[in-house]
Amino acid sequence: MRTLTAFAAGMAFWLCGASQGMTEARLNVLCGVDEAWCMTMEKAFEARAGIDISMVRKSTGDILDQIRAEKSHPTVDVWWGGTGDAHLQAASEDLLDRYQPDHEHDMLPWAQNFFAMSGSRSAAIYAGALGFAYNSDLLAALKLPAPTCWQDLTKEAYRGHIQSGNPNSSGTAFTMLATLVQLLGEEEAFRYMAALNRNIVEYTRSGSAPVKAAARGEILIGISFMHDAVTLKEAGAPLVIVAPCEGTGYEIGAVSIVKGSRNARAAQAFVDFALSPEGQATGAAAGQNQVPSNAKAALPPAAPDITMIKMVDYDFATFGLSDERSRLLTRFDTEISPTQ
Numbered sequence: 001m002r003t004l005t006a007f008a009a010g011m012a013f014w015l016c017g018a019s020q021g022m023t024e025a026r027l028n029v030l031c032g033v034d035e036a037w038c039m040t041m042e043k044a045f046e047a048r049a050g051i052d053i054s055m056v057r058k059s060t061g062d063i064l065d066q067i068r069a070e071k072s073h074p075t076v077d078v079w080w081g082g083t084g085d086a087h088l089q090a091a092s093e094d095l096l097d098r099y100q101p102d103h104e105h106d107m108l109p110w111a112q113n114f115f116a117m118s119g120s121r122s123a124a125i126y127a128g129a130l131g132f133a134y135n136s137d138l139l140a141a142l143k144l145p146a147p148t149c150w151q152d153l154t155k156e157a158y159r160g161h162i163q164s165g166n167p168n169s170s171g172t173a174f175t176m177l178a179t180l181v182q183l184l185g186e187e188e189a190f191r192y193m194a195a196l197n198r199n200i201v202e203y204t205r206s207g208s209a210p211v212k213a214a215a216r217g218e219i220l221i222g223i224s225f226m227h228d229a230v231t232l233k234e235a236g237a238p239l240v241i242v243a244p245c246e247g248t249g250y251e252i253g254a255v256s257i258v259k260g261s262r263n264a265r266a267a268q269a270f271v272d273f274a275l276s277p278e279g280q281a282t283g284a285a286a287g288q289n290q291v292p293s294n295a296k297a298a299l300p301p302a303a304p305d306i307t308m309i310k311m312v313d314y315d316f317a318t319f320g321l322s323d324e325r326s327r328l329l330t331r332f333d334t335e336i337s338p339t340q
């Protein structure tokens, strides 16, 4: 049920839209973050703006595929969350609308750079580092050494003990692929992934599935964003979170309006809310631990301190190109693991 304030805000929105001869309907949002945050955001925006949302969670690559497939008849209005390089790829394919959000001037420098790089088509909402996490109970039971580096994950001791996302569908796993290429150089990165492949039991569709499986003790090691692992650890899972010793990459999560959206004003209102301190606080409210992009938003208390992590200078311009994504994914499918 909506509050009176939300009802008034909604009425103002509808009257304004109506005066401009617009036909605004339910806003269709594809959500790339954790399901818990998708639901919290849906409720918060509906309460604030008085606009109904249909919010569906999908993995980053799946969202990009859907928006591409629907280019001539878009059903999605907003793409919220998911790794920024995929948003940049969509921008480079002219699948997104330009929009200057209300709060862009309050964004941290990395977020402003991202917005400029997208040609004003995608705004940064958070950042977070890639890493892995292992289940300490299982590690002790299996009497295995603790992995601390990317190279450790290729050791025979971990055969059958690691899960990763599939980079075709998962933005997390594409971030890993691009990170390894930047850390090691492309040839060495593919040699590394071939060695790692021997230890991987499954490439999951979603990027957070591996660390959730590690949290439940179904697998020893899950490769994931560190903030995903923090959320599970805070909920009591026996996870040890590792920032790999060689260094790692990071994501900038983003929000974009799909070109051809039939609910442009509502979509813009959603983007403004997503970038506001209030909208960004929905992450911590849902137990999430990404670093918010708005300088005025509060950092979740348990968020990993990304300034303390050895980080590659992630090249969003290169890995945000469609051709580069397709080329690397084809190489992954051909040389590492064919996608079923």
Ligand code: PLP
Pocket: 032, 033, 034, 058, 059, 060, 061, 081, 082, 083, 128, 165, 169, 170, 171, 172, 173, 205, 206, 207, 208, 225, 227, 228, 251, 253, 290
């Ligand atoms: N989970 C969290 C918490 C994220 O921040 C992100 C990316 O933005 C993802 C998952 C990405 O999900 P996937 O790897 O399934 O695309």
